[in-house]
Amino acid sequence: MTLALAVDIGLTLLILAMAAWTIAVRDTFASVIGFVTYGLLLTLVWVRLAAPDVALTEAAMGGGLTGALLIGAAARLRSTESASRTERPSVLTRTLAAVLSAAVTAALAICVLNLPDPAPTLAPAAAAQLGSTGVGNPVTAVLLAYRAMDTLLEAIVVLLALVGVWSLAHDRAWGGYPQLRSHADPDGILAYFARVMAPVGIIVGIYIFWIGADFPGGKFQGATILAAMWLLVIGAGLAHLPPVSQTWLRVLLVAGPLVFIVIGFAGLVTAEAVFAYPNGYAKPLILAIEIALMPTLVLALALLVAGAPQRMPPQ
Amino acid sequence: MSPSLSAQNLTTLGGLLLVLAILVPFAGMLIGFVFGGGNAQRVALATLAAGLAIAIAIANALAQSGKAVVYILGGWMPPLGVALRADGLSVVMLLTVAVVICGIGVYARADFGTPSGVKEARAPLIFWLLLLAVWGSLNLVFVSGDLFTLYVALELLTFAAVPLVSLDGRTETVRSALRYLLYALLGSVLYLLGAVLLYGAYGTLDIPLLAARVRPEPAAWAALALMIAGLLAKTALFPLHLWLPPAHAGAPAAASAVLSGLVIKGSWFLAMRLWFDVFADVVTLPAAQTLAALGAAAILVGNVVALRQTRLKLLIAYSTVAQIGYLFLMFPLATGLATAGLDSAMAVNGGMLQAISHATAKAAMFMAAGLVYTTLGHDRVADLRGVASALPMTVLAFALAGASLIGLPPSGGFLAKWLLISVAITTAQWWWALVMLVGGLLTSVYVFIVVVRTLAPAHVGWNPKTTVPRYQQAAVLALALCSFLLGAAVLCPVDVTQIGRTVSRNTVLP
Amino acid sequence: MKIALDIFTIVAVMAGAFFFLAGTVGLLRFPDPLTRLHALTKADNLGLGLVVLGLLPQTDWPLDTIKLVTIWLFALLAGATVGQLMACAARRGGSNTVDTLLPPNGNTVELSTPTYQIVGRQPFAAETNRVPSRHRDADLPLNSTALHRGPPT
Amino acid sequence: MTMPDFLLTASAFVLVMVALGLIRILRGPEDVDRMMAAQLLGSGGIAALLLLGVATEAKAVIDVALTLALLAxxxxxxxxQGISRPDGDDSKETRGE
Known part of the structure; x- marks a missing residue:
């Protein structure tokens, strides 16, 4: 369909322009807006490429949570912005970087255009085995059955990133609250917004999580939405982040991966291999793992955006 | 489940140990995180003991069967599922890392104990958690048989290693940590691009399957170039080494030992795995010569710059830059042997021995530097007098580790360089032998200077600022001795590292 | 019935598309942030609203219909809140016209009545040459914007 | 013209419209102006996505739009909030009047 082709070409040009703008612009805030817009366009691209799972992740992560994170960083950097302007790399460096990037891009483009057609793919194999996993969404089957250990380790990557962020805390603030005190007016418009938005958002987040077993969606996307809603409530001054030394917080943070490991090893007894599921019990076990991973991911994502502990715990 | 039937045949005795080698450190990390404080350290030390036992058990399983140890995860056969495989190379690295991590763990008890009266302190908790995470990630690098799982391993390694750099929280260490992070992430992205390209071209990411399908064509060349470039950035091969000296020198001693001794070996090992086991039919001698040329430049530049350093830790860090160079001399030598129709095992063994002896020697050196710093309150190379009388064991350890770096017999470094030089002569690539000899000479100068300075008598009335516990000195000396006595590996059958390599190449196709 | 619903869809979607057109034109042509904000909210509320309204007959009752309406409600709520907050931001530090109205301490919260008015309605072309006020901060620390924002470092 | 064709055209039209609005991002002059362009693209993108989803009968697209609306x-x-607290701290200035 030529109309669809026109849409695709337009999208491609737009996304390239946005990417160039994000790199070229010198003002941090402007660049961040460019990045958020880029994420949004990328969502559309994934939809056009018939990859709704990826589109959903991009919508949640690329635009939303990463956008908020970068905006927060840009706000903090604002006072040093004029100083950092003088630290621009030299023309030579920038030219070299541009030439190198262009060369890599060109090489990649040539290779991608010359890839075998039809492309060799594991998609039919993944779909063929779907029955024995009990889930309807092949992406979920890949994440929690065929490549379960990768997913477990990715969850640990998120936790490690959080540990890394926390490691930047001041020694005196260790164990404290990960955010400066929120001064937002509890009766202000933001509080009103959060009060209305958060409950509906939480329902949407749980819905996106729940349908993940059979349709595009899943724990990462759902967790991102829930984390965003939590941060919204905190930003509006209606709640506080917990201090990082809280035991319940630590327990929830590790519960997901630990439950995953335990269920994985249970497979040794019940189904002959680690990370295998016994016949007929695959779907409930996959759901159990996902449910256990949810609080871990929600907390870790929200705390990653919130940053290192900054305020002393109450004595 | 039907796929598990065939998987059962492939999973070997002891395969489960591979899963344990990966997940036990991570489980230890998670449990330590919950309990926090001093308990995190106790959990970590218990995990160290368990992990060492697992590594030895894997080595035993390999030696008993004489074949690669394999585990099919979840009963899902590759290419759909993921297989873990440990051949001779993996097992040697697993053992090395286990020994070095345990040595570092013993040493770090003094530096990273939670102070009494405090429920939990930042640096100790983070250190113990990340030590376990580094271990789990490295084990995954060594035994994973799937390129995407290896990407996850690289990510884990990055996020476990970067915070170690800025553990003491000084602004300049945060800056070097950030620089390290950017290099490492760039490396990850390049690796991932290459992996995606390979999947697009060949439809699998499983190493043996891929090795059977990969052909010399643009997609494979581009993937190889991207992945190797990314791994070089992570390994800090010249000229991508700029992040390494400030990062490794700025970290606390125990963390420097982890970073310099072990973490860079992860990405190097993966580069080697790709080169020899995935792209064996794609790589060319000129490409290997390029890698070795970078390695030679690293040896010369790293050693010369190390000579000019005034701070002990920076000197050791630049010495790492140089030693990484040796790790890449192996590539044209092995390819040269293979082109000549000879067994490339000798060159590969030389490279492996270099990696092992450097891992043990450099960990010992950084920890020795840490003890020197504790004793003197500084680490200026010009002013090391009195160290030998205060820390005799440490100076001995530094000298032994230095001897291994230089390549004096009977050290591991000697055996490594001897193997590499003899292959260089066999394959008529004498220039690499020359580089190694010059490098050894330069190394001996700065090791000698440091040792001589420490032997100078202290000022009258000088007292150590702090007395270091004897077990710390013993841990340093033990690692240095490992490196120094590694030359005894010559007694092993020469093909220990080759166990399971040809077998893993012939794994059944689906 | 089917035809009537289809016609309804076509009319509503076209009306929605018109409001996106109007919003874009307004965003590009209006002279200052507050009037642009006005144009933006039209596109947000009416544009998206009419598109959603037009699509309702084409979707499955009930889940998809509820989702569509929820999307519009989100947009309405976010538009209202963000519009208000952005207007505050625009008034405090946004444009030249607002700066001139600020007292020396530049505290907008104490302005009891909306004192905003369009002082310098400039032609479209002149605006592009204007030096953005935030860029001036570095050069002129005594600028009222700078005072409001705290001294640049 | 069939209904899917019409919806697809409308989707392209809306997308082109809001994309033109991106000129505001290039021109600024203030962060608020850029933000407005991004917000316009956000709601326009959601509209385009919905039109596209209904036109191609891809149910999952509606969920994508829902997520996008929420996180935008x-x-x-x-x-x-970032604009209103240049030092990274909150203030009362965000209250409504």
Whole structure:
């Protein structure tokens, strides 16, 4: 369909322009807006490429949570912005970087255009085995059955990133609250917004999580939405982040991966291999793992955006 | 489940140990995180003991069967599922890392104990958690048989290693940590691009399957170039080494030992795995010569710059830059042997021995530097007098580790360089032998200077600022001795590292 | 019935598309942030609203219909809140016209009545040459914007 | 013209429209102006996505739009908070009047 082709070409040009703008612009805030817009366009691209799972992740992560994170960083950097302007790399460096990037891009483009057609793919194999996993969404089957250990380790990557962020805390603030005190007016418009938005958002987040077993969606996307809603409530001054030394917080943070490991090893007894599921019990076990991973991911994502502990715990 | 039937045949005795080698450190990390404080350290030390036992058990399983140890995860056969495989190379690295991590763990008890009266302190908790995470990630690098799982391993390694750099929280260490992070992430992205390209071209990411399908064509060349470039950035091969000296020198001693001794070996090992086991039919001698040329430049530049350093830790860090160079001399030598129709095992063994002896020697050196710093309150190379009388064991350890770096017999470094030089002569690539000899000479100068300075008598009335516990000195000396006595590996059958390599190449196709 | 619903869809979607057109034109042509904000909210509320309204007959009752309406409600709520907050931001530090109205301490919260008015309605072309006020901060620390924002470092 | 064709055309039209609005991002002059362009693209993108989803009968697209609507609102709020607290601290200035 030529109309669809026109849409695709337009999208491609737009996304390239946005990417160039994000790199070229010198003002941090402007660049961040460019990045958020880029994420949004990328969502559309994934939809056009018939990859709704990826589109959903991009919508949640690329635009939303990463956008908020970068905006927060840009706000903090604002006072040093004029100083950092003088630290621009030299023309030579920038030219070299541009030439190198262009060369890599060109090489990649040539290779991608010359890839075998039809492309060799594991998609039919993944779909063929779907029955024995009990889930309807092949992406979920890949994440929690065929490549379960990768997913477990990715969850640990998120936790490690959080540990890394926390490691930047001041020694005196260790164990404290990960955010400066929120001064937002509890009766202000933001509080009103959060009060209305958060409950509906939480329902949407749980819905996106729940349908993940059979349709595009899943724990990462759902967790991102829930984390965003939590941060919204905190930003509006209606709640506080917990201090990082809280035991319940630590327990929830590790519960997901630990439950995953335990269920994985249970497979040794019940189904002959680690990370295998016994016949007929695959779907409930996959759901159990996902449910256990949810609080871990929600907390870790929200705390990653919130940053290192900054305020002393109450004595 | 039907796929598990065939998987059962492939999973070997002891395969489960591979899963344990990966997940036990991570489980230890998670449990330590919950309990926090001093308990995190106790959990970590218990995990160290368990992990060492697992590594030895894997080595035993390999030696008993004489074949690669394999585990099919979840009963899902590759290419759909993921297989873990440990051949001779993996097992040697697993053992090395286990020994070095345990040595570092013993040493770090003094530096990273939670102070009494405090429920939990930042640096100790983070250190113990990340030590376990580094271990789990490295084990995954060594035994994973799937390129995407290896990407996850690289990510884990990055996020476990970067915070170690800025553990003491000084602004300049945060800056070097950030620089390290950017290099490492760039490396990850390049690796991932290459992996995606390979999947697009060949439809699998499983190493043996891929090795059977990969052909010399643009997609494979581009993937190889991207992945190797990314791994070089992570390994800090010249000229991508700029992040390494400030990062490794700025970290606390125990963390420097982890970073310099072990973490860079992860990405190097993966580069080697790709080169020899995935792209064996794609790589060319000129490409290997390029890698070795970078390695030679690293040896010369790293050693010369190390000579000019005034701070002990920076000197050791630049010495790492140089030693990484040796790790890449192996590539044209092995390819040269293979082109000549000879067994490339000798060159590969030389490279492996270099990696092992450097891992043990450099960990010992950084920890020795840490003890020197504790004793003197500084680490200026010009002013090391009195160290030998205060820390005799440490100076001995530094000298032994230095001897291994230089390549004096009977050290591991000697055996490594001897193997590499003899292959260089066999394959008529004498220039690499020359580089190694010059490098050894330069190394001996700065090791000698440091040792001589420490032997100078202290000022009258000088007292150590702090007395270091004897077990710390013993841990340093033990690692240095490992490196120094590694030359005894010559007694092993020469093909220990080759166990399971040809077998893993012939794994059944689906 | 089917035809009537289809016609309804076509009319509503076209009306929605018109409001996106109007919003874009307004965003590009209006002279200052507050009037642009006005144009933006039209596109947000009416544009998206009419598109959603037009699509309702084409979707499955009930889940998809509820989702569509929820999307519009989100947009309405976010538009209202963000519009208000952005207007505050625009008034405090946004444009030249607002700066001139600020007292020396530049505290907008104490302005009891909306004192905003369009002082310098400039032609479209002149605006592009204007030096953005935030860029001036570095050069002129005594600028009222700078005072409001705290001294640049 | 069939219904899917019409919806697809409308989707392209809306997308082109809001994309033109991106000129505001290039031109600024203030962060608020850029933010407005991003917000316009956000709601336009959601509209285009819905039109596209209904036109091609891809159910999952509606969920994508839902997620996008939710998180676009979140990012906008974070952005306005970012503007209103240059030092990274909150203030009462975000209250409504």
């Amino acid at each position: 609102a979140f990012a906008s709020v974070a952005f306005v």
